[in-house]
Amino acid sequence: ALVAPAPAGEPMRSAGDVPQIIAFDNENYLGDHTHILGDMKDLGKWGNSISSMVIISGTWEFFDDEDFKGTKVGPLGPGMYPKVADIGIKDNSISSIRLAIPTGASTR
Numbered sequence: 001a002l003v004a005p006a007p008a009g010e011p012m013r014s015a016g017d018v019p020q021i022i023a024f025d026n027e028n029y030l031g032d033h034t035h036i037l038g039d040m041k042d043l044g045k046w047g048n049s050i051s052s053m054v055i056i057s058g059t060w061e062f063f064d065d066e067d068f069k070g071t072k073v074g075p076l077g078p079g080m081y082p083k084v085a086d087i088g089i090k091d092n093s094i095s096s097i098r099l100a101i102p103t104g105a106s107t108r
Contacts, residue, residue: 019058019099023050027091028082040097042066050094053081059101064093075100 021036029052043050047066061074062084073089085091 017057019060020056021053021058021060021097022056023053023094025049025051027051029054036097039068039099041068043095043097047095048092050084051091052083055079055081058099061098061100062089062094063096063098064090066095068096068098070095 018037022033023036023046024033025031025046031051034046043066055076055078057078059075059077061068061072062076063072064070073087076087081087083091084094
């Protein structure tokens with residue numbers, strides 16, 4: 001299959017190269033979900049509402065205050081996290097998320 005060239009100045013990326021978290025507002029990947037693709041200093045309506053998540057790619061840090069302040073948990077890499085409480089994050093406490101290590105950084 002032909003792949004369209006990336007726009008000028010944009011490196012070619014596969015979906016696996018894009019840092020991504022899918023966050024859920026209930027445990028065990030239930031309820032509403034949102035995709036997080038990079039640093040979020042303020043999660044808006046998702047602040048203090050994340051109960052489970054799947055980290056598709058990237059290595060991330062999680063904070064219980066906005067602007068990457070407060071208690072930090074991480075870095076956490078790809079995996080399935082059915083209950084954030086199991087990894088030391090108080091349920092419904094995440095207020096900001098920062099990409100600690102971009103995807104593929106260790107191989108470049």
